Amino acid sequence: xxxxxxxxxxxxxxxxxxxxxxxxxxxxxxxxxxxxxxxxxxxxxxxxxxxxxxxxxxxxxxxxxxxxxxxxxxxxxxxxxxxxxxxxxxxxxxxxxxxxxxxxxxxxxxxxxxxxxxxxxxxxxxxxxxxxxxxxxxxxxxxxxxxxxxxxxxxxxxxxxxxxxxxxxxxxxxxxxxxxxxxxxxxxxxxxxxxxxxxxxxxxxxxxxxxxxxxxxxxxxxxxxxxxxxxxxxxxxxxxxxxxxxxxxxxxxxxxxxxxxxxxxxxxxxxxxxxxxxxxxxxxxxxxxxxxxxxxxxxxxxxxxxxxxxxxxxxxxxxxxxxxxxxxxxxxxxxxxxxxxxxxxxxxxxxxxxxxxx
Ligand SMILES: Nc1nc2c(ncn2[C@@H]2O[C@H](COP(=O)(O)OP(=O)(O)OP(=O)(O)O)[C@@H](O)[C@H]2O)c(=O)[nH]1
Ligand SMILES: [Zn+2]
Numbered sequence: 001x002x003x004x005x006x007x008x009x010x011x012x013x014x015x016x017x018x019x020x021x022x023x024x025x026x027x028x029x030x031x032x033x034x035x036x037x038x039x040x041x042x043x044x045x046x047x048x049x050x051x052x053x054x055x056x057x058x059x060x061x062x063x064x065x066x067x068x069x070x071x072x073x074x075x076x077x078x079x080x081x082x083x084x085x086x087x088x089x090x091x092x093x094x095x096x097x098x099x100x101x102x103x104x105x106x107x108x109x110x111x112x113x114x115x116x117x118x119x120x121x122x123x124x125x126x127x128x129x130x131x132x133x134x135x136x137x138x139x140x141x142x143x144x145x146x147x148x149x150x151x152x153x154x155x156x157x158x159x160x161x162x163x164x165x166x167x168x169x170x171x172x173x174x175x176x177x178x179x180x181x182x183x184x185x186x187x188x189x190x191x192x193x194x195x196x197x198x199x200x201x202x203x204x205x206x207x208x209x210x211x212x213x214x215x216x217x218x219x220x221x222x223x224x225x226x227x228x229x230x231x232x233x234x235x236x237x238x239x240x241x242x243x244x245x246x247x248x249x250x251x252x253x254x255x256x257x258x259x260x261x262x263x264x265x266x267x268x269x270x271x272x273x274x275x276x277x278x279x280x281x282x283x284x285x286x287x288x289x290x291x292x293x294x295x296x297x298x299x300x301x302x303x304x305x306x307x308x309x310x311x312x313x314x315x316x317x318x319x320x321x322x323x324x325x326x327x328x329x330x331x332x333x334x335x336x337x338x339x340x341x342x343x344x345x346x347x348x349x350x351x352x353x354x355x356x357x358x
């Protein structure tokens with residue numbers, strides 16, 4: 001919680017916030033400046049990637065707007081040290097977080113989606129869009145990427161049983177704050193203040209129509225992005241304009257909005273899933289058998305927790321499904337073939353194996 005000391009200042013007027021430098025307003029922080037020295041910064045000023053086009057990387061810095069050659073190792077939100085003479089040689093700085101996904105195809109290749117997001121707002125609305133399994137999937141994605149998630153429940157003004165949605169969302173993880181609000185008006189500015197200070201980088205993730213653009217506009221205090229209602233009347237269609245993917249809100253955060261991030265499959269996210277389902281993961285370490293499938297095995301701590309009423313069986317089912325999906329998406333075709341071949345042998349071995357404890 002931030003405290004308001006303004007009423008203590010002399011003359012009654014709130015003390016003005018120290019202005020951010022142009023770089024800080026773009027999201028520049030000590031984490032990045034610690035990676036370079038002053039000479040470096042003089043010779044090669046930092047720039048942030050604001051959009052990735054097939055033709056190149058759009059970047060912005062203090063008094064710099066440029067397009068660098070395309071580079072598959074760089075994505076929206078990245079910081080580079082701009083080399084004006086050889087733009088392609090601009091150096092990539094270490095990231096605070098990275099969302100990536102496995103690219104389709106035979107080879108195992110990662111496709112970078114967005115870098116250096118600090119808070120991911122997982123957005124759903126208090127209506128039929130609300131789905132615990134989908135929230136869990138987005139949370140796993142955020143944790144895997146090294147981003148702190150916050151659950152936002154929009155359209156609270158239209159629901160009667162908001163507390164019920166809040167309870168369900170709160171039960172998912174004790175590491176994730178939950179905020180219910182009307183995405184329009186000034187509620188987002190007030191309620192999201194702890195995560196949206198100037199110079200922070202945030203993103204809104206969620207299905208179409210839940211209010212992501214509305215939230216961004218509300219933070220900006222104006223129409224920064226066209227919302228769905230407006231787009232529907234647009235004969236040109238919704239995705240014809242090339243938009244900027246990184247929005248710098250005056251006096252507010254940097255909002256990263258890249259199409260690839262809006263709907264996403266989970267792959268290579270085992271750690272993220274473990275973070276969301278920390279309760280179940282902890283139970284599994286107490287099962288008698290290390291490879292317990294939590295079905296009929298004796299000494300299964302997961303089954304015991306369900307019987308004692310400490311674990312919701314639906315949550316266990318969702319964990320299994322998500323873990324299975326993650327495994328499926330994370331394997332290459334060759335890996336999957338090898339696993340299926342090896343499966344019969346594996347079953348035999350498990351049947352003959354001795355308990356790993358007691
Ligand atoms: N009453 C009410 N309407 C909302 C709220 N949030 C969003 N809306 C409306 O829902 C519609 C969709 O909102 P958008 O902000 O365009 O949704 P989006 O998530 O950006 O959708 P995509 O761009 O398709 O991903 C708009 O007509 C908004 O005005 C809310 O909290 N309350
Ligand atoms: Zn078990």
